[in-house]
Amino acid sequence: MDNSIKYALHGKLIAQEGKGNELAKILLYAASLMKSAKGCHLYIVGVGNNNPDEIWITEIWDTKEDHDNSLNVAGVRELIGKALPILNGRPEKGQEWNILGGTGID
Amino acid sequence: MDNSIKYALHGKLIAQEGKGNELAKILLYAASLMKSAKGCHLYIVGVGNNNPDEIWITEIWDTKEDHDNSLNVAGVRELIGKALPILNGRPEKGQEWNILGGTGID
Numbered sequence: 001m002d003n004s005i006k007y008a009l010h011g012k013l014i015a016q017e018g019k020g021n022e023l024a025k026i027l028l029y030a031a032s033l034m035k036s037a038k039g040c041h042l043y044i045v046g047v048g049n050n051n052p053d054e055i056w057i058t059e060i061w062d063t064k065e066d067h068d069n070s071l072n073v074a075g076v077r078e079l080i081g082k083a084l085p086i087l088n089g090r091p092e093k094g095q096e097w098n099i100l101g102g103t104g105i106d
Numbered sequence: 107m108d109n110s111i112k113y114a115l116h117g118k119l120i121a122q123e124g125k126g127n128e129l130a131k132i133l134l135y136a137a138s139l140m141k142s143a144k145g146c147h148l149y150i151v152g153v154g155n156n157n158p159d160e161i162w163i164t165e166i167w168d169t170k171e172d173h174d175n176s177l178n179v180a181g182v183r184e185l186i187g188k189a190l191p192i193l194n195g196r197p198e199k200g201q202e203w204n205i206l207g208g209t210g211i212d
Contacts, residue, residue, distance in 0.1 A: 006152075008150070008152055008162075008164070010116055010164065024206050028206060028207050028208065031207065031208040031209045032209060034209050035209050040209070040210070041210055042148070042208070042209070042210030042211065043208050043209050043210060044114070044166070044205055044207075044208035044209075044210065044211070045205070045206050045207060045208045046112075046114055046203045046204050046205040046206050046208075047203065047204050047206060048203055048204075049202050049203055049204065056114075056203050058114070058116065058164060060150065060210065096155050097152045097153065097154055097155055097162050098152050098153050098154075098155065099150055099151070099152040100130050100134060100151050100152050100153060101134050101137065101150075101151060102134065102137040102148070102149050102150035102151045102152075103137045103138060103140050103141050103146070103148070103149050103150075104140075104146070104147055104148030104149060104150065104166065104211055105148065105150070105210055105211065
């Protein structure tokens, strides 16, 4: 991993009861689209330990700008359109932090 | 990324004032040791946006057992011995979650 400081975002989306699986599938598809997104090193989707409708995402990008621009990747806005109706309330802002280094991503 | 569910841990260690850099270096060295640890997919070290002494770590392992066993990797216990004296209080338990899939790790 090169030692330029990277942008990380860790946050959750809460699905309406029983729709966690459906939301996770949407986000996993989004993750596949991120392969081609400029500056994307990591886009990982998972589920909370205590609530199957709590879907977590952790992302690492070269810059926040790259992250913000990923909204323009083909197909992403359609996926957001699919996810919003099955969310349980407004998403909370995720935790932003700065990656210093480590192992596991290029 | 194969689609077996993986174990993720996201948490922070708070250094005594002005020792964030020193703590980060210890953890970055630990990250390098994790390259050889069984089941380690990701061990990333970073710093909080608002506090240079707040050092964040996010990890992905095949299993929790692999994570727990990493304490036995040569050199890890010495690093823990270096980190503990410069912490600001007891570390909080990190957030455990289950990875469903995504992009960026093998």
